[in-house]
Amino acid sequence: MARSTGFIPQDKILKLPTRWSDQDRNTHLSVSPDGRDLSYQGPSTNSEKDAAAARTLHHIPPACGIYYYEVEITAKDQKAFAGKGVKYGRLPGWEPNSWGYYGEDGTSLSADKSGSQYGQPYGGGDTIGCGIDFTTHKAFYTKNGTLIGPVFDNVGKNLDLFPSVGLQHAGDSIRANFGQEPFKYDIDYHVQQQYNTTWNKISETPLDRSLLQGHRRAGFSIASITNDVSVPVLTEQESKHVLTQLVMSYLVHHGYAKTARALEYQQRVRDTNASTPTDSSDPDVEMNSSASDAVDIDIETRTSTVNAVLAGDIDTAMDSLRTCYPSVLEVDNHLMLFKLRCRKFVELILETTEIKKKMKALREKEAERNKHFDEAAHEAWLEEEMNMDIDDDAAGPLVIRPILENIPEAVHESEESSEMISDRYESALNAAINYGQCLSSDYQSNPQPEVQDMFRTTLGIVAWDDPTEAGGSVAELVSHNARIALAHEVNQAILKSQGRPAQPALETVYRHTSTCITQLGLLGVGAAAFADMPREFFQAR
């Protein structure tokens, strides 16, 4: 048997019902141009089940959690849900897979049950609301903004559901509100209740052992929940351990060394106090330091390597990789070494560009020698230099501060003579060209397509007078973001070489959970609509 893939792409668009269908309706009904009005223009029927029915263009996506619409009545009618393929010559609730609330006598109708008393009768001037809750698969109705209550079971399970109405008398007409206007009923409150119910259910979920093993016991069923004592639930101690591990590995991954150290220390103090409750406030705990020192040194080396890349100091980064993490440079046919060398070439070119700019500025200044040194412009230049946008956490450890050495250089700039600066330019340019030639002879005949591509674009930047001003891929290549990306790559490569995941487990936990919820929603599990992760986890309360 071929296994069909169950994966549903996330970009599948969820279309909501917003108008009556021009096709799927009884011929006695006419639809207004905006798709919201229906009127009955056939002969009146006296049968209690014959009617002219219509449904909306789109079905209701269960991933929306709760769907609700209201209908304002000019004369008698009936609102309901109907499944796909239902005939339009009957009132909803008389056909299989349809459910309805009958205005004539207030009964609720579903095909598998005869009508039973539900609400009050309704008629002209009333506004009747109809909702489906996909977390419970029950419908609910409202009359003039007041909830009548939940009704029917298993509504819309395993079939597409459409809002639907049936009209019976000549001149009957209705106007639907699919959310185009404010509803009479406080549906937001209703939804919030359901949201809370879902989260209460989630927060009652025990942390089970499968978190650690990555697989669940086979044959998990409803029956086994109630009285199976062997369902393995994590103990409090184990849960704490999982949390600590997630947080600690996250801190180490991103190089938050001081935080990691402080956390480890505080936990050790707490554990010691817990085991000897008599001396409750003795912080003087001996550090069993060898293990954490090793962690510290590792974080520091990795952080300084990554920071060197961020600062554009590629030589330092390469040296430290050669000494501490040689395999990082070697994997994939020395791909990382190549990338770093390319970046070094970029940095050399950027340096020449920078000097060229200064040279130009100096020449202009000499041209108007009698004027004062333009303090304001100088400051503006400095400021621009300081304002490099670096990362999302600008004071973080994997982040460089603006390069301080630039400042004294800048201050002395006015003292530098025109000859000195052009000498400097000369030698910088020579260095860049020499380095480019080395790259060229080393990689010209490299067969790897990735290497060839990058090699060509990298050398290509010399064609520009100022590559930072060039658009497109050139500007991208010389941008600071390219440094950040490379630094990130280096960090991940080091972690990978140590057998650690390229992404902290904490991040994977979030991504994995989010993917589960998305797939649940797409598979029609209504409760998934309420598992709003960004709202629960990232928004301030």
Place this chain on the structure above:
Amino acid sequence: MPPKSSIRKEEWEKSLHEVQVTKSDLNRLVMDYLVIEGYKSAAEEFSQEANLEPPVDFESIESRMDIREALQRGDVEDAIIRVNDLNPEILDTNPALYFKLQQQKLIEYIRQGRIAEALQFAQDELAPRGEESPEFLSELERTMALLAFESAPNAPSAIAELLSPAQRMKTAGEVNAAILESLSQGKEVKLVGLLKLLCWGESMLEEKTTFPKLNVMDGSLVERG
């Protein structure tokens, strides 16, 4: 029932990659853990290293931990003073919580065998409050029943449990939650909520389809079968 479909690992990984989440989002989750769990100096360091606005005053983390410790070692008086130092409104606006602290104080008197003081305290402080609500009254009666038994092992478990460490933890937990609420912080570590959601989501999805499971300890995906 249609046959269960399955989701391949490559598709799953691609989808993981598409999830919108930033480093600063995750940093805030970590900060929430450090704050709620009471790791003050780690929270301070993290605020510096990750350049993150602290969600609460760091001193409040420490006093919250001091209060928890005081209750765990049975010093209710100290805990009450500290709660009032932190924010007098916490107890003023929450009579049930204040009653629980008073009840805990009574329990500690009885535990220490200070019977005369226990009786005096019950009459002066707790009895008037017992008149306020039947719930308070029945709790007061349950606590006073401790006096009827010479040693805890002879008492019925519903009464003996008042002397257990779990009772102290329970009181400490409720006070902790009330303080967090007064600071507009959640009662539960958000990371715990995330793990619960993971368990909930995986088990629901498992009824519908087969997909790679996650080992949270190392972040690896495990495919079964």
